[in-house]
Amino acid sequence: MRPQKITEELLTQRMLEILRSRGYDGSSLQDLAVAGDLKKASLYHRYPGGKQNLVQSVLDHYTSLLEEKVFKILMAKKKKPKKRLNSAIGNIMDLYQQGSANCLHRALSMETGKNLFGDQIRQNCQHWIDAFETLGKDLGFKKKKARHLAKESLIKIQGALVLSNIVNDATPFKEVVEEIQSSYLDK
Amino acid sequence: MRPQKITEELLTQRMLEILRSRGYDGSSLQDLAVAGDLKKASLYHRYPGGKQNLVQSVLDHYTSLLEEKVFKILMAKKKKPKKRLNSAIGNIMDLYQQGSANCLHRALSMETGKNLFGDQIRQNCQHWIDAFETLGKDLGFKKKKARHLAKESLIKIQGALVLSNIVNDATPFKEVVEEIQSSYLDK
DNA sequence: GTCTATAGCTAGATAGAC
DNA sequence: GTCTATCTAGCTATAGAC
Numbered sequence: 096m097r098p099q100k101i102t103e104e105l106l107t108q109r110m111l112e113i114l115r116s117r118g119y120d121g122s123s124l125q126d127l128a129v130a131g132d133l134k135k136a137s138l139y140h141r142y143p144g145g146k147q148n149l150v151q152s153v154l155d156h157y158t159s160l161l162e163e164k165v166f167k168i169l170m171a172k173k174k175k176p177k178k179r180l181n182s183a184i185g186n187i188m189d190l191y192q193q194g195s196a197n198c199l200h201r202a203l204s205m206e207t208g209k210n211l212f213g214d215q216i217r218q219n220c221q222h223w224i225d226a227f228e229t230l231g232k233d234l235g236f237k238k239k240k241a242r243h244l245a246k247e248s249l250i251k252i253q254g255a256l257v258l259s260n261i262v263n264d265a266t267p268f269k270e271v272v273e274e275i276q277s278s279y280l281d282k
Numbered sequence: 283m284r285p286q287k288i289t290e291e292l293l294t295q296r297m298l299e300i301l302r303s304r305g306y307d308g309s310s311l312q313d314l315a316v317a318g319d320l321k322k323a324s325l326y327h328r329y330p331g332g333k334q335n336l337v338q339s340v341l342d343h344y345t346s347l348l349e350e351k352v353f354k355i356l357m358a359k360k361k362k363p364k365k366r367l368n369s370a371i372g373n374i375m376d377l378y379q380q381g382s383a384n385c386l387h388r389a390l391s392m393e394t395g396k397n398l399f400g401d402q403i404r405q406n407c408q409h410w411i412d413a414f415e416t417l418g419k420d421l422g423f424k425k426k427k428a429r430h431l432a433k434e435s436l437i438k439i440q441g442a443l444v445l446s447n448i449v450n451d452a453t454p455f456k457e458v459v460e461e462i463q464s465s466y467l468d469k
Numbered sequence: 470g471t472c473t474a475t476a477g478c479t480a481g482a483t484a485g486a487c
Numbered sequence: 488g489t490c491t492a493t494c495t496a497g498c499t500a501t502a503g504a505c
Contacts, residue, residue, distance in 0.1 A: 097487095097488040118392040120307035124481060136483080137489050145482065202392065204448050205305040217449055250454060254441025261391050262404055267437060284470040284505095311499065323501080324471050332500065 106131040106141075107156045114153055115197040119208040124149075147211055150203070154212055157199045158219055160190060166226040176233040177280065183230075184276050187252070194259045194268025201253065223249050234279055248275045290328075293318040294343045301340055302384040306395040311336075334398055337390070341399055344386045345406055347377060353413040363420040364467065370417075371463050374439070381446045381455025388440065410436050421466055435462045 101109075109130040113122050124146060128135045142149035164186035169179050191198065200216045202208070209216075224245045231241030255271035288296075296317040300309050311333060315322045329336035351373035355366050378385065387403045389395070396403075411432045418428025442458035 099488065116393050118305060118307065120305065121392050121394050123479080125479085133488095134490060135481085136491080139482070140488060200448065201388070201444055204444065205308050205389065205392075206303050207308050209447070213448070213450075220445065220448055246454065246457075250441035250445055250458060251437055252441070253444040254437035254439065257388055257391065257440040257444065258407065258437055260396075261387065261400070261407055263400075267433065270433075271437060286470065310497080312497085320470095321472060322499085323473080326500070327470060 100133060100137075101131045103141075106133075107153055110149070111153050111157060111199065112196075114150060115199045115202045118202045118205055119150060119211070120205070122150075150208075151212070154199065154203065154215060158215065161219055162222070164190065166222050169226040169230045172233070176230055180230060180234075180276065180279055184272060188269075188272060191252075191256060191268065194256070194265030194272075197260055198253060198256050201256065220249060231279065244278055247278070251275060287320060287324075288318045293320075293328075294340055297336070298340050298344060298386065299383075301337060302386045302389045305389045305392055306337060306398070307392070337395075338399070341386065341390065341402060345402065348406055349409070351377065353409050356413040356417045359420070363417055367417060367421075367463065367466055371459060375456075375459060378439075378443060378455065381443070381452030381459075384447055385440060385443050388443065407436060418466065431465055434465070438462060 110127050113126055113130050117126070124135045124138055127149065128138050131138075138149060139145065142152060144151075165183050168183045168186070171179055188194075190196075200219065203212050204216060224242075227245035227248050228238075228241045231244050232238060234241075236244065251271045251274070252268075255268040259265050259268040297314050300313055300317050304313070311322045311325055314336065315325050318325075325336060326332065329339060331338075352370050355370045355373070358366055375381075377383075387406065390399050391403060411429075414432035414435050415425075415428045418431050419425060421428075423431065438458045438461070439455075442455040446452050446455040
């Protein structure tokens with residue numbers, strides 16, 4: 096077997112950057128191949144199902160990033176809630192590159208991507224809310240308040256990413272992340 | 283001169299619906315022509331500059347909708363601030379069809395659209411913040427607090443539209459709109 | 470003002486050499 | 488596993504009839 100020019104892991108990361116900034120329709124196989132220093136045909140060897148298969152694979156990677164770096168940490172009942180929050184917040188900052196990178200969910204939520212990946216994206220959002228709700232309850236908030244804070248965290252992060260992306264300035268994202276952190280710690 | 287099959291106004295509205303749901307790259311001239319019951323070539327008669335010219339025209343219409351139905355109303359110093367808020371909020375609900383429709387800004391903010399229309403979209407966001415800040419100050423909030431509420435209104439609306447679109451449920455949008463209204467009226 | 474026809478290109482996808 | 492070459496379908500865009 097001939098060696099890979101680029102590892103699956105690195106290729107996925109490179110393609111994630113293309114997809115989150117250009118969306119499904121805006122990312123051509125040409126673009127995605129170039130990002131991995133490959134030719135189009137090589138992508139079909141790795142992803143026999145074509146573009147949809149390829150993007151699904153990137154979305155799966157993104158999903159597991161969220162699960163590992165955010166949701167699992169927030170729900171790790173054995174650790175102190177405050178530590179969990181701070182750890183998850185740090186990882187969220189990384190995931191969105193301090194506010195300069197888009198959310199893949201948003202990039203794949205235009206009509207085309209919505210039809211292809213809607214269920215998984217919806218589930219990820221649900222897990223986000225569930226994880227933050229668990230954290231809120233562990234920090235002593237009542238269920239209703241915990242649920243509200245959880246939804247608000249998702250909405251504010253999404254909105255701040257949209258705005259930061261539009262104005263080409265990560266400040267809205269950074270401010271919102273701090274606000275979310277405070278909303279859980281100020282009691 | 284042969285009569286138009288469809289008015290400029292109605293055609294623009296139809297194309298807005300395509301563009302806000304599919305984005306720039308996801309909306310083909312074929313799609314846009316069909317939405318107005320026209321052929322592709324007819325669009326080139328109306329928009330000689332091609333796709334970019336056409337989308338620019340839709341964005342201009344969207345911009346003036348925001349200016350007329352939201353920003354001007356919020357800043358109409360002669361009327362009572364509470365009336366202005368309620369009127370603008372009602373128009374925002376209409377503009378986003380109670381949460382079932384996307385924001386065109388978001389749809390055009392992926393890489394392609396960002397490069398083509400970024401300046402105008404950025405300016406619209408700035409006007410949103412300025413208008414809500416003016417309202418906040420007129421309602422008696424201090425400048426800093428008014429500015430914060432204004433930014434928050436934009437971020438929450440954008441985030442709620444993303445979420446409502448993903449989960450196919452307008453509830454997040456409706457809740458956020460009510461929260462924003464309350465944040466200005468509860469004092 | 471709208472249409473048919475078509476140019477020229479790029480998209481996603483496949484076949485087969487190395 | 489990666490490549491060159493190629494297919495077909497779709498894209499943006501243009502020319503010219505009515």
